[in-house]
Amino acid sequence: MLLYILKRVFQGFITVWFIATATFFAMHNVPGDPLTNDRAMTETTRANLEAKYGLDEPVSTQYLIFLRNLARGDFGISFVQENREVNDIIREHFPVSAILGVLSVVFAATGGVLFGALTALYRNRLPDYLIMFLVILGISVPSFVVAALSQLSLVSLNTLLGFTVLPVAGWGTVMHMLMPALVLGLSTMAYLTRLMRSSMLEVTSSDYVRTAKSKGVPPTRIFTRHQLRNAILPVVTVLGPAIAAITTGGFVVELVFAIPGLGRYFVEAVQQLDYTVIMGTTVFYGAFLVFMVILVDVVYGFVDPRVSLDA
Amino acid sequence: MNEISASSFEPLSGQQQSQVIARPSLSYWQDAWNRLQTNKRALVSLYIVIGLLLFTLVGPLIWPVDPAMQDIDQISQPPGADRTAIIVPDYEPWFGTPGRPDSGLQLAEKATSQAVRLQWEILDGASGHRVYRNLFPIGPELSYGIPIAEFLNNDTLYFEDRLDLQPGRFYYVVVALDGRGLITDRYQSIPVDIERVTTLVEASERGLIENADSMEIGDEVALALHPLGTDYLGRDLLARLMAGARVSLFIGIGAPFLFVLFGVVYGSFAGFMGGRVDQFMMRFADFVVALPFLLFMILFKIAFGIGPGESGVFPMMVAMVVLLWPATARLVRGQILQIREQGFISAAQLLGASTPYLIMRHMIPNTLGVVLVTVTFAIPSAIFTEAFLSFIGMGVAPPTPSWGSMSNEGIKTMLTTPHELFFPALFISATVLAFNLLGDGLRDALDARMRSAE
Amino acid sequence: MTANKEDTNVRPSLLIVEDLQVEFDTYGGTVQAVRGVNFSVDQGQTLAIVGESGCGKSVTVQSIMGLIPAPPGRIIAGSARLRGHEILGRKTVGGGEIRGAEIGMIFQDPMTSLNPTMKIGDQIAEPLKVHRGYSARNASLEAVRLLELSRIPEASKRARQYPFEFSGGMLQRAMIAMALSCKPSILIADEPTTALDVTIQAQILDLMLELQKETGMAIILITHDLGVVARMADEVAVMYAGKIVEYGSANDIFYRSAHPYTVGLKEAMPTNDPARQHELKPISGSPPDLFAPPAGCGYCSRCPYAMQICSESPPQNNGLHDHHSASCWLHHPRSGIKPDTLFFGDAL
Numbered sequence A: 001m002l003l004y005i006l007k008r009v010f011q012g013f014i015t016v017w018f019i020a021t022a023t024f025f026a027m028h029n030v031p032g033d034p035l036t037n038d039r040a041m042t043e044t045t046r047a048n049l050e051a052k053y054g055l056d057e058p059v060s061t062q063y064l065i066f067l068r069n070l071a072r073g074d075f076g077i078s079f080v081q082e083n084r085e086v087n088d089i090i091r092e093h094f095p096v097s098a099i100l101g102v103l104s105v106v107f108a109a110t111g112g113v114l115f116g117a118l119t120a121l122y123r124n125r126l127p128d129y130l131i132m133f134l135v136i137l138g139i140s141v142p143s144f145v146v147a148a149l150s151q152l153s154l155v156s157l158n159t160l161l162g163f164t165v166l167p168v169a170g171w172g173t174v175m176h177m178l179m180p181a182l183v184l185g186l187s188t189m190a191y192l193t194r195l196m197r198s199s200m201l202e203v204t205s206s207d208y209v210r211t212a213k214s215k216g217v218p219p220t221r222i223f224t225r226h227q228l229r230n231a232i233l234p235v236v237t238v239l240g241p242a243i244a245a246i247t248t249g250g251f252v253v254e255l256v257f258a259i260p261g262l263g264r265y266f267v268e269a270v271q272q273l274d275y276t277v278i279m280g281t282t283v284f285y286g287a288f289l290v291f292m293v294i295l296v297d298v299v300y301g302f303v304d305p306r307v308s309l310d311a
Numbered sequence B: 001m002n003e004i005s006a007s008s009f010e011p012l013s014g015q016q017q018s019q020v021i022a023r024p025s026l027s028y029w030q031d032a033w034n035r036l037q038t039n040k041r042a043l044v045s046l047y048i049v050i051g052l053l054l055f056t057l058v059g060p061l062i063w064p065v066d067p068a069m070q071d072i073d074q075i076s077q078p079p080g081a082d083r084t085a086i087i088v089p090d091y092e093p094w095f096g097t098p099g100r101p102d103s104g105l106q107l108a109e110k111a112t113s114q115a116v117r118l119q120w121e122i123l124d125g126a127s128g129h130r131v132y133r134n135l136f137p138i139g140p141e142l143s144y145g146i147p148i149a150e151f152l153n154n155d156t157l158y159f160e161d162r163l164d165l166q167p168g169r170f171y172y173v174v175v176a177l178d179g180r181g182l183i184t185d186r187y188q189s190i191p192v193d194i195e196r197v198t199t200l201v202e203a204s205e206r207g208l209i210e211n212a213d214s215m216e217i218g219d220e221v222a223l224a225l226h227p228l229g230t231d232y233l234g235r236d237l238l239a240r241l242m243a244g245a246r247v248s249l250f251i252g253i254g255a256p257f258l259f260v261l262f263g264v265v266y267g268s269f270a271g272f273m274g275g276r277v278d279q280f281m282m283r284f285a286d287f288v289v290a291l292p293f294l295l296f297m298i299l300f301k302i303a304f305g306i307g308p309g310e311s312g313v314f315p316m317m318v319a320m321v322v323l324l325w326p327a328t329a330r331l332v333r334g335q336i337l338q339i340r341e342q343g344f345i346s347a348a349q350l351l352g353a354s355t356p357y358l359i360m361r362h363m364i365p366n367t368l369g370v371v372l373v374t375v376t377f378a379i380p381s382a383i384f385t386e387a388f389l390s391f392i393g394m395g396v397a398p399p400t401p402s403w404g405s406m407s408n409e410g411i412k413t414m415l416t417t418p419h420e421l422f423f424p425a426l427f428i429s430a431t432v433l434a435f436n437l438l439g440d441g442l443r444d445a446l447d448a449r450m451r452s453a454e
Numbered sequence C: 001m002t003a004n005k006e007d008t009n010v011r012p013s014l015l016i017v018e019d020l021q022v023e024f025d026t027y028g029g030t031v032q033a034v035r036g037v038n039f040s041v042d043q044g045q046t047l048a049i050v051g052e053s054g055c056g057k058s059v060t061v062q063s064i065m066g067l068i069p070a071p072p073g074r075i076i077a078g079s080a081r082l083r084g085h086e087i088l089g090r091k092t093v094g095g096g097e098i099r100g101a102e103i104g105m106i107f108q109d110p111m112t113s114l115n116p117t118m119k120i121g122d123q124i125a126e127p128l129k130v131h132r133g134y135s136a137r138n139a140s141l142e143a144v145r146l147l148e149l150s151r152i153p154e155a156s157k158r159a160r161q162y163p164f165e166f167s168g169g170m171l172q173r174a175m176i177a178m179a180l181s182c183k184p185s186i187l188i189a190d191e192p193t194t195a196l197d198v199t200i201q202a203q204i205l206d207l208m209l210e211l212q213k214e215t216g217m218a219i220i221l222i223t224h225d226l227g228v229v230a231r232m233a234d235e236v237a238v239m240y241a242g243k244i245v246e247y248g249s250a251n252d253i254f255y256r257s258a259h260p261y262t263v264g265l266k267e268a269m270p271t272n273d274p275a276r277q278h279e280l281k282p283i284s285g286s287p288p289d290l291f292a293p294p295a296g297c298g299y300c301s302r303c304p305y306a307m308q309i310c311s312e313s314p315p316q317n318n319g320l321h322d323h324h325s326a327s328c329w330l331h332h333p334r335s336g337i338k339p340d341t342l343f344f345g346d347a348l
């Protein structure tokens, strides 16, 4: 068990190293020297940066310097906002994205399980058709359209009622979080609903549910004891990718709702070609996702007795 | 049992006996096609997909409008908008009409798209005025709109607005400035309905009238037709949607096709080699899977860089292929391993078939069904990816249209001219929906276990 | 013949099924899966239902248990009376649950028939809690005792394990323990050994026989294996295309087979009796389409004895002697066949 987790964490670090390497070489390939771009930069900053990244050294040395800094957890200094450490930026903006993300994952997972179970119970009846229609919409409409539309409807709702039901943009209170989190979780919720529905249907026609019926177990007990737990398992397995989708989906939602999260900061950094921030954030997000997947796997080991967490 | 006759108990001849219903035996693909046809949703989706392809390929022949051409008479016009213009005399400069207006702020003459001419009386205690133009009436929070002119003394009490005026209703506001040039809460506001006009010279320049002599001042001319309206630069939305479809579908179908192809080659090679090679190859695939996809799409886009005049379509395709092949590779490898365990491959091997021959002849056809389904599901996500990247400004570079970049532009004017967002978003959604449902249908049809019909 | 009949009239059978008819709506049309089935079981007796797969054996017993998924399934006619009370389409009889309490059931594939995420002990204890009001503690103690009864070693440890930790044979024992937890009067076993190794098969069958002796329950055993029938059955129903074509004691079926299909089954069965060694002869052809069952005898297209009339009208059920009966035109008085040549014993 512990051994298994250690092994996975070790593998995780190797994966992060791979991500970092890929990031380094992708960015190293950027046409032109990032420092000689026509960017206003004081001589001292330039000298500092050159010394720090060994920019006059060969690529291999630069790579080693990059890895050494990375091992120390040092992502360097922003190119655009001079004297601001990438670490500071992450520390300041990531918690916002994390709160938004956690809220969305909770929305998506509970909604997905709930609606999925409902559609399966009411298979081929009105609630099923209704929910599945919405699910298809949720899967087919791009997130930025959903974000824009929800913002638009908040605007009209607030004007219609004459007071602020939910704030249209910004960050700070729980009220600010609800709408963006819902929008961010929506497509994942739709996807999980679909998954939960087919998983429920499969479980419903399974041999062991037939056995439970043959034992005279009442329907509600069959639902809670036999169907639900087994049907949720596939949903748990895709939580890793779901978290990844929600994390990157956050870029758009943070942009549209003017939320000061890391996603929006990343997009801005990309538009300003702030290389250190781009590299640092990419490696950070990569590491975050790798370890989330490991976490989900470990959790799955607890939920599904068939999976043994032995190394 | 009165019908029993003596002959009833005669033995049956062989022929009479064979009343077994012989069902025609169908090939895998025929069978799948038959099953797909019974799936109404999948069939409709297939028609939508075919319709989209026709729209992209044949559309520009039927509607040969240049998607880059700007119609400055019609900017951000919704479909079905009035597209007439009245011919007026050529523009002449205006410096206020002599004589003060009877009261407050008023129009000096009829407002047209050529010019809106305002005059006003000095507002209470004002030492100057600022003029605003707004799309909405002034609400309780006193948002005046866009400032368009400022006069720091009371000498000038008129203003002429000639800044890309579009037909429709605007609200003009004149706000009093105090001695230091700061705005006060004293203002005057009037709604202005602007009529579209043109001059004879303009109209003939733009080819709206054939013979300038036959037209007179006050005549109506019809402007160019834009069935789905125009965008914020006056470009024809239908033509842009067609051009955008070419880009979006090229990426959306081309990229999945390429990365699935690469995945198939990679996966079948690994699956066929087995052993160490297989292990190594799949471990590498695991690493590539771990790269956060959208972040690396962005990274690669930056790394490739886009030169002037390039659309950025090619780097996007390359990035997708580099990042997305592993899923297919895994799937195909799994299939190959499964098939390898079944007997017929070793039978063929015994007969001395070469490895490439085996892959070509036996394994690939057997995995084709799974691969087809994978491609179908990969298309909507590729289209989404293009839209997402274009939305955050990392996708197809302007002026090349794609549905994603059109949505990105449309979202900025969502409140005033929603059609600029609506149409590209509709096309993205319909395409994604169609391919998803088609994928569902294909999977069910090709799945030998015949999933339960949902 | 007369004496026996009166006996059974005095003490009516435990379960009597009459004219059971079940249909399924499918995309291809309506499948007439069961087309008028009659049988009865007595206390302490074993009835075997034999037939090719797809002939409607499972549907027959699942209808009795109320396990037919509806839709698409539909019981269109018939009755099933347990000690004289109708149970078809009902959940309770005389205040007691039918499923799990009056009738226990085990299935073909023990690997998929147990909930993979629930401990074996909990699954066995469940009927006790539901039907008998056992406390959680008592129920799990009883579950361990039931596992022991089913000859599972280290029962208390095993009760805390999950199905994936059991072998197929062990799982089937656990299924039996579960089905018998509330001491039902009937155990329905739907091909209980088909998915198991041959050696394990024998053990499971022995276990069922032993438990039957201890509890006096009746067993309805479904199988397509005549070897299993020979080992277990008191009475046998041979089923073909949704109908019972021959019914009788095990001896009747094996030594005085009265229906050509029964004969076909026997010839397709391997035997190790050297005196009766013959070549295995699989029945050629396939069963009729149950979407549109033939007008005459269902076996007509495959029957070596088929006559003109067989393709025209369905044969009546002809009582032969005792309980022995068969649905075949050969037994019609006008078939012109002498009664003593009608029994296909060792002659064939």
Ligand SMILES: Nc1ncnc2c1ncn2[C@@H]1O[C@H](COP(=O)(O)OP(=O)(O)O)[C@@H](O)[C@H]1O
Binding pocket: C024, C025, C026, C031, C033, C051, C052, C053, C054, C055, C056, C057, C058, C059, C060, C069, C072, C073, C290
């Ligand atoms: N859920 C169902 N839906 C449609 N047809 C069914 C269903 N269950 C059984 N059948 C049909 O009923 C017939 C008898 O099935 P079954 O009783 O399972 O046969 P077996 O004798 O092998 O147990 C089969 O031909 C099958 O097609």
Ligand code: SF4
Binding pocket: C259, C260, C261, C297, C298, C299, C300, C301, C303, C304, C305, C306, C307, C310, C315, C327, C328, C329, C330
């Ligand atoms: S009724 Fe006719 S076809 Fe049917 S089994 Fe008897 S002889 Fe054969």
Ligand SMILES: [Mg+2]
Binding pocket: C054, C057, C058, C059, C190, C191
């Ligand atoms: Mg069966």
